[in-house]
Amino acid sequence: MGSEARKRARERLKEQRAKEKKAAARRKNLIVIGVAAAVIVLIVGIGYAVLNSDRGEGYTGPLAAQTLQEDGSVVMADDGVEAPVIEVYADYQCPACRQFELTNGDLLKERAAQGEAIVHFRPVSIFAQQQVPISGNSLRGGAAARIAADHGVFVEYNDLLFENQPTEGREGFSTDQLKEWFAGLETSPEQQERFDARLDEEAAVVTEFTEEFLPALTEDALQEIGQETLGTMVLTDLLTWGADNGHDPAFLDGTYTGELIDATGSAYTRYSGDNAFRGTPAVYLNGVLLDNNTAMTVRGLSEAIASASPGKVETQPLDNGGDAQ
Amino acid sequence: MDTPDETPAPAPGSRWAAVQPWITLACRLALAGILVYAAASKYPPALSVQAVEAYDLFPHELARLIGYTLPLFELALAVLLLVGLATRFTGAVTALLMVVFIAGILSAMARGLSIDCGCFGGGGAVDPGETTYGLSIARDIGFAALGAFIALWPRSPLALDRPLGLFR
Numbered sequence: 001m002g003s004e005a006r007k008r009a010r011e012r013l014k015e016q017r018a019k020e021k022k023a024a025a026r027r028k029n030l031i032v033i034g035v036a037a038a039v040i041v042l043i044v045g046i047g048y049a050v051l052n053s054d055r056g057e058g059y060t061g062p063l064a065a066q067t068l069q070e071d072g073s074v075v076m077a078d079d080g081v082e083a084p085v086i087e088v089y090a091d092y093q094c095p096a097c098r099q100f101e102l103t104n105g106d107l108l109k110e111r112a113a114q115g116e117a118i119v120h121f122r123p124v125s126i127f128a129q130q131q132v133p134i135s136g137n138s139l140r141g142g143a144a145a146r147i148a149a150d151h152g153v154f155v156e157y158n159d160l161l162f163e164n165q166p167t168e169g170r171e172g173f174s175t176d177q178l179k180e181w182f183a184g185l186e187t188s189p190e191q192q193e194r195f196d197a198r199l200d201e202e203a204a205v206v207t208e209f210t211e212e213f214l215p216a217l218t219e220d221a222l223q224e225i226g227q228e229t230l231g232t233m234v235l236t237d238l239l240t241w242g243a244d245n246g247h248d249p250a251f252l253d254g255t256y257t258g259e260l261i262d263a264t265g266s267a268y269t270r271y272s273g274d275n276a277f278r279g280t281p282a283v284y285l286n287g288v289l290l291d292n293n294t295a296m297t298v299r300g301l302s303e304a305i306a307s308a309s310p311g312k313v314e315t316q317p318l319d320n321g322g323d324a325q
Numbered sequence: 326m327d328t329p330d331e332t333p334a335p336a337p338g339s340r341w342a343a344v345q346p347w348i349t350l351a352c353r354l355a356l357a358g359i360l361v362y363a364a365a366s367k368y369p370p371a372l373s374v375q376a377v378e379a380y381d382l383f384p385h386e387l388a389r390l391i392g393y394t395l396p397l398f399e400l401a402l403a404v405l406l407l408v409g410l411a412t413r414f415t416g417a418v419t420a421l422l423m424v425v426f427i428a429g430i431l432s433a434m435a436r437g438l439s440i441d442c443g444c445f446g447g448g449g450a451v452d453p454g455e456t457t458y459g460l461s462i463a464r465d466i467g468f469a470a471l472g473a474f475i476a477l478w479p480r481s482p483l484a485l486d487r488p489l490g491l492f493r
C-alpha cells in the first residue's frame with residue numbers, strides 16, 4: 001500500500017470516529033433532554049393532581065332553605081341552625097367572583113344543607129361606575145338575582161348568572177337571556193310573568209342610570225369637586241352629592257337596582273381596618289375577612305368553616321317576602 | 326440545540342472561558358428565582374385561572390387547565406435551572422415561554438383590553454389608565470435574554486449536566 005492510500009485510510013478512520021463521537025454526544029444530549037422533559041411532566045402532573053385533590057364531585061343534593069333579607073341579601077340555612085356564618089359579597093360581572101363560585105359554590109351548598117354553615121349571599125355591584133357594558137351587566141345581573149330571590153330561587157339563579165357571566169367588556173346578561181334562565185328553573189308561568197315584567201322595569205332603570213344619569217352626574221362632579229376627591233368617593237356618596245346638586249336619584253327609589261347600589265355602599269362602610277371591604281369576591285367568616293388562600297381553595301374554606309364557632313346573621317328577614325321561602 | 330459538544334471550545338486561558346460559566350450560573354439562579362416567585366404568586370389557582378381568562382383567548386376549560394398548569398410548568402423549569410439539567414434545552418424553553426408571554430401581552434394590547442398581565446399573580450381587568458404593558462414586555466424581554474444566554478453558553482459550574490458529560 002502506498003503512503004498516499006494509507007493516509008487516506010487514516011483520514012477516513014478519523015472522520016468515522018469523529019462522526020461516531022458526534023452521534024454519541026447527540027444521543028446523550030437527547031437522553032438528558034428526555035429526562036428533563038420527564039421531570040417537567042412529573043412536576044406538572046403531580047402538582048395538578050394535588051391542586052385538584054380537594055375538588056368535590058359537585059353537589060346536587062337538596063338545598064337548605066333560602067330566606068330573603070330586608071336589604072335584599074339572601075340567607076341559605078335551614079331553620080334554627082346554629083353554625084358559622086359565611087358572608088359572600090359578589091358582583092355578577094366580576095371574574096374572580098365567578099372563580100369563587102366555581103371553586104366553592106358546591107361546598108357552601110353542601111355545608112348549608114348539612115347544617116354546618118349559614119351562607120349569607122350579599123350581591124353587590126362594585127362595577128356600577130365602570131363603563132357600559134360592564135356597569136349595565138353588573139347591575140342587570142344583580143337586579144335579576146334579586147327578582148329571583150322574590151320567587152325563592154336565588155341560589156339556583158345565582159349559579160346560572162355566574163355560569164353565563166359575560167366576558168368583561170362585552171354586552172351580556174340581556175333581558176331575553178335573563179328571562180330564559182329563569183324559565184329553566186322550576187317556576188310557574190305566573191311567576192315567569194312577574195319575573196319578566198319586573199326585569200323589564202329594572203333593565204330600563206339600569207339603562208337610564210348607566211347611560212344617562214351617571215355620565216351626566218360624573219361629568220358635573222368632575223368639574224365641581226375634581227378628579228382627586230371623586231376618586232375617593234363610593235357611588236352612594238356620589239349619589240348623595242348629586243341629589244344636592246341637581247341630579248335627582250329618585251328614579252332609583254323602590255327599585256332593586258337602587259337597592260343593589262345601596263347594599264354596595266353599605267358594604268364599604270360596614271367594616272374597617274384589615275377587615276375592610278375593598279372589592280369582590282369578599283368572603284367573611286363570622287364577620288372576619290378571609291384571605292385568598294382560604295377563600296379561593298376548597299381545602300382552605302372547608303377547614304376554616306370546620307374550625308369556626310357558630311355565628312349570627314346580621315340582617316333581618318324580610319317580613320312580607322311574598323312567596324320567598 | 327442538540328449539538329452540545331460543538332460549542333466552540335474557547336481558547337484555554339482566555340478571560341471569557343474563565344468568566345462565562347459563572348455568568349451562566351448567575352443567569353440560571355436568577356431565572357430560577359424569578360420563575361419560583363412567578364409560580365408562587367399565582368397561587369391559589371382559581372385566581373390564576375381568572376388571570377388567564379382575562380386574556381379572552383381560550384375557552385373556559387382550556388383557560389382553567391392553563392391557569393392550573395402554567396405555574397407548575399414555571400416551577401419545573403426553575404427546578405431544572407437550579408440543578409442544571411439539560412441546561413441548554415431548559416434555557417431555550419424558558420426563553421421561548423417568555424416570547425409566548427410577550428405575544429399574549431401584545432395581543433391583549435392590540436385588542437384594546439385593559440388587563441393586568443398576571444405575570445406575578447394578580448391579573449384581570451384594570452382601569453384603562455393603569456395598564457403596564459410596556460413594563461411587562463420589557464421585563465419579559467429581560468427574562469428571555471437570560472434564557473437565551475443560558476441556551477447559547479450552557480457551560481456552567483454546579484450543574485448536573487457536567488457529571489453526565491455535557492457542557493464540560
